[in-house]
Amino acid sequence: GINYYHADFGGLRDPEFTADTGLDRSDGNFPTAKVVAGYDLVGDAYNPGSDVPGADIPVPDNDPLDCKDPDAPNVHHGTHVAGTAAGQGVLDNGDTFTGPYDEDTLADHTFRIGPGTAPEASLMAFRVFGCDGATFVVVDAIERATRAGADVINMSLGSPFGNPGSVDSLAVDGASKAGVTVVMSAGNSGPSAYITGSPGVATRGISVAAMDAVRSFPAATVEIAGGDDIDGIIANDDTDDLPVTGDLNVFADNPATPCDGDTGAGCEESGVLHDSYVFNAYVAGQIPVTFRGNGARVDRASQGDAEGAPAVIMVNNAPGFPPFEGPIEGADIPFVGVSSTAAAALAAADGDSATITDAGVTANPNFKHTASFTSGGPRRFDNMIKPDVAAPGVSVISAHGGTVDGPRILSGTSMASPAAAGVAALVLEANPGWTPKNVKSALMGTASPNRLVPYEIRLAGAGLVNPRRAVGATGLAWAGQTTASLAFGAEQLGKDPNGSNSFRETLSFNITNKSSSSVTYQLSNQFQTASLGANVSISPNTVTIGGNSSRSIDVTLRMSEADAEALPDTAPLHGPDLGFDSLGQLHSPLTHVAGAVVANVIGGSGNDIRVPYLLAPRGLSRVNDRTKTAYTETANRFKSSVRVKNTGVHFGIADVYQWGLADGNDGLDGIDIRAVGVQTFPTEVCNVPEDRDDRCLVIAVNTWNKWGNASENEFDVLIDTNDDDEPDYAVIGVDAGLVLGGLDGIYVSLIVDLPALSVVDAFFATAPNDGATMLLPLLASDLGLSRTGDSDFEY
Structure with missing residues (x-):
């Protein structure tokens, strides 16, 4: 839903908006000039999976007002997302910004909430979540939005291990065929392979990963008596009371209580509920050391304030600092975030005195990095590149649906998706009549991989969305009828014991010149990963395309039998097949070859184009038994031998x-x-x-x-x-x-x-x-x- 009373949407800013039942339109407050249509498919109390009787039954109405509870567990997700995509902006005095939107907008005004990506776009709201919980009405919402005439649908939702054949993914493809561009979040399950979610894996949709665009943080130092200092960030930007001193109380979990990861109940190390403080024998004045992973991050700060803590420390669940939160309601104490690498030092200092001091500003070590939480691809079943693109999704400031003019800072691919959806709207504004295929091609073909450091196709698709280039694109690339990337699949090399064990496959894509003049392209291959011996050839490697015309390009990827033999082992003999990413996160990796075919303009006027590709090769060992001897007995021990042979190309163990x-x-x-x-x-x-x-x-x-x-x-x-x-x-x-x-x-x-x-x-x-x-x-x-x-x- 959307809080259409909020100033970010030109709303009435009526502080009594919470009295609006949100059940009908009889008060005349909806629709508005900005939020022009919508429908609530579920009602506030909808929460499938809840133990509350009747919570799984939707109670729809024709008013999509967001949940009015300022402390709602869904953190007014829809309002925040809508503001990122198309909010008008809120000035420092709380007034709605009405433009103009040009190169001087940010320099000439002071904003409480900056304008969204497409601030002059109209909004529709089709509410699928109650104030808490999951949903089963996504397909209904897609159909309603399509019938209502939406040009772009944003869906900041999903479930891990996406299936392109799921009903919500198929509904996305159906909406795309009907002329609607659909943009979706990739998921927040981390970098392991194949975990990117549905409906983001829909073939014709645009799946968006999150990147960290925050350059710096307010910094803190945790000075431990007799120990080394620990660097951190002040995640809620509250430095008024620093320095503060107290004994550290490093929270531990109670193994006897089952943990609810959503609420934090039974997760005593999280510090999000009073029970955590009781179990850990907390005394007011101590500095609680909590751990990220369960429950809302911000609840650690507000609960600590309520318990009499002078500050709260949260240990991240990955190397690097946790997200910056901004001001947290109910928390007037410093909320300090530290890296997971500080956990051991803090544990050793449990009970020791510590002082937290203001350390000024520190550079964000994860600036330009894909977010630690963004879900890894490729897609299951066919290894199609998903996510398709990336957009900013860490510590994003947008409208707070529990207020009429206030901001909220949230992180997630839910925040990245509307940023890309706004760019899709801008592309359509500049190119009326373009199909979803054209829009997706423009976003992917012009994305900037060099703005992600490091850049990995499996996590970020074609790269960071580039609004200016996408809006001005006249050269588009498309593979078949569905996407703007090439999937060579997951191939077992060495599966033919009687023939060639090499790999060779040719895939094609079209380049379309939407301008009226001829453009000449030089095509080349750029590996993003190690080549693993692969060879990529492109034909033709130079092509001239007339105005409003298209040409087909063939891309052939080859790997020899020797390349297959040299591939890394699929798994150790005994032990986990895990790895660490560039942030130091443990995850399930994927041996793959990835890169992009790059079409550079060498004649005429147009834009360069990138078409990413991916192959997941695997050297096959075919270990089979050949002959088995009869059992022989010696001292009640029976013995037999089996002769085995490996007819594959890769080392194997029987x-x-x-x-x-x-x-x-x-x-x-x-x-x-x-x-x-x-x-x-x-x-x-x-x-x-x-x-x-x-x-x-x-x-x-x-x-x-x-x-x-x-x-x-x-x-x-x-x-x-x-x-x-x-x-x-x-x-x-x-x-x-x-x-x-x-x-x-x-x-x-x-x-x-x-x-x-x-x-x-x-x-x-x-x-x-x-x-x-x-x-x-x-x-x-x-x-x-x-x-x-x-x-x-x-x-």
């Missing part, structure tokens, strides 16, 4: 598991079980110290078909340790973030005591991307087993 389960091919995706087995190893294989009375057990799960990222699925192995035919434990292969509060694409082996409903242990699993076999480790002692006691189990 290992023997005790076969326990088998199932036929049901034609499902990466969850269709083929075989399950178990093997025992010394405890060191589980990365724990040697213990001769214990063993590392590894459960191997093999599926008929590959997954993209194993975290798309959950595998539960039920274990009976006391022979009563009832499961006592479960070994669960699952996404780590799902357990901790939000999907992150990192797969773990979780051991659960079923009668107690408690987690006994957890290990990183071996579950490579684009794979079909995972290894789930655990200790025998996790199941109450030992060499000298109970040692057998059924599963």
Whole structure:
């Protein structure tokens, strides 16, 4: 919804707007000159998945007013997003800015809230969220917006591991075919491969990643008595009371309470609720050290203020500083954000005195970087490049829907998407009648990769949206009828034992010259990643295109058998197939070759064009058994040997598991079980110290078909340790973030005591991307087993 009373939309600025029921239009306050149409599909109380009776039932009405509660859990998402896309701007005195919008706008005025990307565009609001929770009415909203005549739809929403065949993704493609440009957030699940969300993965839509455009922060120093100083930022810009001194209280979690990642309930290390302070024996005057990851970040500051804290420290969940929040309601104390790398030093200083001082201004080390939370691609199933582009999405100032003229600072790809949607509106304003295909091509083909440092196609698509270039584009590139990038897929190299094991594929795209004069392009390849031996050829590499004409370009990518043999191993023998990104974040990476075909203008007048491409190659080892000898017995030990041969091109390892389960091919995706087995190893294989009375057990799960990222699925192995035919434990292969509060694409082996409903242990699993076999480790002692006691189990 939109708070159309807000000054950013030319609203009435009536402080009594909260008295508006938002149920109908009888008061004459909606529609307005700015917010010209809309519909509320759900009502305030809608919250599917809630335990509240009836909360999953939408109560629609024809007034899309945003939730009026200033502390609503949805942080007035719709109002903030609308302001970024098309807000008029709010001057420092609270008045609506009415223009002009030109090169002198920012220099000649002081703004409380700057104008949106397309400040003269009209807005429609189709509300799909209540004051809290999820939604199941996105398709209905897309249809209503399309029928209402929207030119651009922005959707700052989604769910991880997007599926281009999901109903909301198909609805996006349908709206695009009907002439509506649809722009969507890529998701906030971090950089792991294949986690970018629906409906952003829709083929014809534009998926937007977030980048950090904040140059600097107000800085703080945490001076620990007898320890090293720790650098941080003052995330709420509240320096009035500095310096402050107090004993550090480093919050810990209560393992006996289940954690609700959305609210922070049961997540005592987060410090977002009073229970955190009770569990951690907090005394007023101490400085609480809280941890990011569960609950709203800003609630740490307001709760700390309510508990009598002189300041609150939040440890980020990744290297680098957390987002800048700006002023936080209910918090008049400094809210200090520090890097995850400071966690150990703070833990060691628990109970020690510390002083927080004002350190002036510090440069943002993540400036120009894709945001730590932005979801990684490519798309599942076909490896299409998603996200398509990036836009600013960290610490974005826009309209606060709980006020009539106030700002709010939020971060997320939800904030990046409307920035790009506004650019799409500007492109349409400059080029009436352009199709969604043309608009998407303009945004992608003119995007700036060099404004992202470092730039990675898998995270940011074609690059940072460049409004001026996109609006002025006359040269457009398009592959087929659907997108402006090339997907060479996920290919297993070395799968043909009787023929060539090299890879060669040719894909084509068209360049269209929308101007009336001829333009000549020189085409070349630019690798963004290491080439891994790949060779890219382009034909023709020089082309002249007449006015209002198109030409087809062929792009051929080759990898030899030797290149396939030299590819990195898909996974280690035992251990996680994980890596660290440029921010130091642990994630599930993807071996891939990515780059762009660049068309530079060398004759005539036009714009340069970039067409990104991606291939995820995998060197295949084909290890098969050839002959098996009969069993022989020696002292009650039975022995047989199996001869194995690798007919693939890549190094491979054969290992023997005790076969326990088998199932036929049901034609499902990466969850269709083929075989399950178990093997025992010394405890060191589980990365724990040697213990001769214990063993590392590894459960191997093999599926008929590959997954993209194993975290798309959950595998539960039920274990009976006391022979009563009832499961006592479960070994669960699952996404780590799902357990901790939000999907992150990192797969773990979780051991659960079923009668107690408690987690006994957890290990990183071996579950490579684009794979079909995972290894789930655990200790025998996790199941109450030992060499000298109970040692057998059924599963």
